[in-house]
Amino acid sequence: MKIAMTGIDYRKASVEERERFALTQSRAAALAEAIISRHGAEGCLVLSTCNRTEIWCSGIMAEELENAYRSETGYGCEELGRLFISRSGMEAVRYLLELGCGLHSQILGEDQILTQIKDAVKASRERNCLDPVLETLFRLAITAGKKVKATVRLARKDLSVPRRAVELAEKLSGSLGRKRCLVIGNGEMGRLVCTLLTEAGAEAFMTLRQYKKKDAIVPKGCRAVPYEERYAYLAKTDLLFSATLSPHFTLEADKAGQALPAKPLYCFDLAVPRDIDPELRRFPSVFLYGLDDLGAEPACDPDERKKADELLSEYEEEFNRWYHFREFIPVVGEVSKTAAKLTAARLEKPFKAAAPGQKELLQSQTEEAARKSFAKLLYGLRDHLDPEHWAACLSAVQAVVDEWQGEEETE
Numbered sequence: 001m002k003i004a005m006t007g008i009d010y011r012k013a014s015v016e017e018r019e020r021f022a023l024t025q026s027r028a029a030a031l032a033e034a035i036i037s038r039h040g041a042e043g044c045l046v047l048s049t050c051n052r053t054e055i056w057c058s059g060i061m062a063e064e065l066e067n068a069y070r071s072e073t074g075y076g077c078e079e080l081g082r083l084f085i086s087r088s089g090m091e092a093v094r095y096l097l098e099l100g101c102g103l104h105s106q107i108l109g110e111d112q113i114l115t116q117i118k119d120a121v122k123a124s125r126e127r128n129c130l131d132p133v134l135e136t137l138f139r140l141a142i143t144a145g146k147k148v149k150a151t152v153r154l155a156r157k158d159l160s161v162p163r164r165a166v167e168l169a170e171k172l173s174g175s176l177g178r179k180r181c182l183v184i185g186n187g188e189m190g191r192l193v194c195t196l197l198t199e200a201g202a203e204a205f206m207t208l209r210q211y212k213k214k215d216a217i218v219p220k221g222c223r224a225v226p227y228e229e230r231y232a233y234l235a236k237t238d239l240l241f242s243a244t245l246s247p248h249f250t251l252e253a254d255k256a257g258q259a260l261p262a263k264p265l266y267c268f269d270l271a272v273p274r275d276i277d278p279e280l281r282r283f284p285s286v287f288l289y290g291l292d293d294l295g296a297e298p299a300c301d302p303d304e305r306k307k308a309d310e311l312l313s314e315y316e317e318e319f320n321r322w323y324h325f326r327e328f329i330p331v332v333g334e335v336s337k338t339a340a341k342l343t344a345a346r347l348e349k350p351f352k353a354a355a356p357g358q359k360e361l362l363q364s365q366t367e368e369a370a371r372k373s374f375a376k377l378l379y380g381l382r383d384h385l386d387p388e389h390w391a392a393c394l395s396a397v398q399a400v401v402d403e404w405q406g407e408e409e410t411e
Contacts, residue, residue: 001323003093003133004062006069006086007047007054010106013083015292019273021083023048024247025123031055031072032129039068043131045124045138049116050161050272050291051106056096058133062088093137093319097312100145102154106291107164108300109154114145115188136322144315152308154300162192162243164294165268166200169239172287173266177201179238184230184250186216189243189270194222197239205233234259240267242275253279260285324387328394332378335398340371342404 008021023031028046035044035057042059057065066086070077087095095104100117102109121138124130130138148154170176181197183190183206190206197204198221207227208216218224225233234240234256242250251267260283267288269276280286300308344367352359378397382390 001089001093002042002059002061003057003137004060004065004086004088005054005056005092005095006062006065006080006084007052008083008085009052009054009104010292012085015272015274015290017083018051018053021053022272023053024245029123029127029129031069032124033127034072035065035068036129039064039071041065041068043124043134044129045120045134047117047120049113050270056092056134058131058137062086090316090320094312094316096137096141097144097315100141101148101152101308101312102145103308107161107294109149110160111149112160112189114142114149117142117145132326133323137319140315140319144312147315148308148311151311153304154308160192161270161291161294162189162196162241165241165270165289166193166196168289168294169241169266169268170200173239173264175201176239178203180236181205181239181241182225182230182233182237183207183222184227184240184242184275185244185271186218187243187245190241191217191219193241193243193270194219198222202239231255231259234265235261237261237265238263240265240276241270242268243270244275245271246275247273249277250275251277251280253277253282256280257283321382321387325382325390328391331394331398332375335394335401336371336375336378338401339374339404340367340369342401343367343370 008018010018013021023046028048032044032046032055035041035055040060041057043057045056047054047056055065055069057068060068063086066080066084069075070080098104100114102111102113105113117138121130121135121142124134166176173179176197177200179202181202181204183193183197183204186206186208194204194206198219204219204222205225206218206222207230208218208224209227216224230251240251244250250271256277257280262285265286267276267280267286269288269290272291274290276288278288281288344363347363347366378394381393385393
């Protein structure tokens with residue numbers, strides 16, 4: 001099975017290390033296109049989030065993918081060997097299914113991973129980098145993730161990075177009621193933070209860049225402020241959250257230091273690469289927390305984990321059957337088409353007795369019905385046989401149909 005992935009995540013790499021490998025949308029697209037055009041991959045998808053950067057490919061093996069990634073990025077073997085992990089075949093399939101339902105998230109069972117996978121699929125599809133194998137695999141992973149989340153209690157409640165950050169903020173600073181909070185970033189994560197803050201009774205302000213102001217969505221109860229004026233709002237801020245896709249700091253230490261309030265300022269950096277200059281920690285009134293400070297959710301109940309594993313095994317088997325079956329689709333089509341023509345040929349006398357002008361119509365309808373019935377029979381056998389036996393059965397059927405065709409031609 002030629003499916004492979006290689007990547008880095010929070011389990012082997014700190015946020016400082018992860019941000020070095022994080023990819024913007026444009027860089028991710030360019031990398032995927034290069035791996036397909038220059039390294040023989042049939043499909044390629046890049047998943048880059050705050051917790052991980054992963055490259056998924058079909059048509060090449062893990063070692064080929066690793067070589068392609070090194071060639072395109074310039075990273076060395078030693079560095080990638082220390083931080084990256086690669087998977088291939090059914091190991092990669094199982095990992096993706098588990099990833100989709102939050103089993104490999106820093107916050108167990110968190111909800112955002114599914115949205116992030118969907119976004120990666122959409123981006124890859126728009127660049128024509130998604131082949132049928134990756135399309136089917138990721139579609140099943142999304143479906144499996146939804147099913148597990150709907151039927152299994154992996155975590156104590158709906159969790160996400162924004163929710164954990166807001167919970168930590170409340171734990172550190174006390175009740176959020178009437179606290180002034182500044183949220184830098186108008187993406188999904190920033191909006192979630194704002195919503196949670198306003199629900200907790202805080203006074204939330206969200207920064208908007210001027211060129212995005214027209215299309216921006218500001219959560220109910222939250223007030224928008226110009227991004228360019230963010231430093232001016234620091235003096236009156238109790239809690240600050242930053243969650244953007246910017247490759248540069250949204251809050252620089254030297255500029256922020258001139259506007260800091262005398263009271264404690266709790267800052268939560270939810271971005272990779274990091275948004276907030278780590279040098280901000282040198283100011284006594286600043287308490288800076290990053291993604292790796294949010295902590296991990298305790299392991300879920302063993303019985304609930306078993307339920308999830310059983311569900312995922314069903315989707316794993318479904319993909320395995322599809323993958324090994326797909327190469328026989330043309331064979332099924334050809335065998336069914338030949339069998340349909342032979343069926344129609346044996347009905348030549350009844351066709352001749354048909355009313356004028358009806359022969360061709362009756363013949364084509366008969367062939368189509370026979371083709372569909374024969375194909376349905378072969379597909380039905382697939383559901384009752386393992387891939388090897390089904391392939392052998394199909395080969396035997398094809399041989400018999402070929403013999404029939406030979407007999408018809410000699411008659």
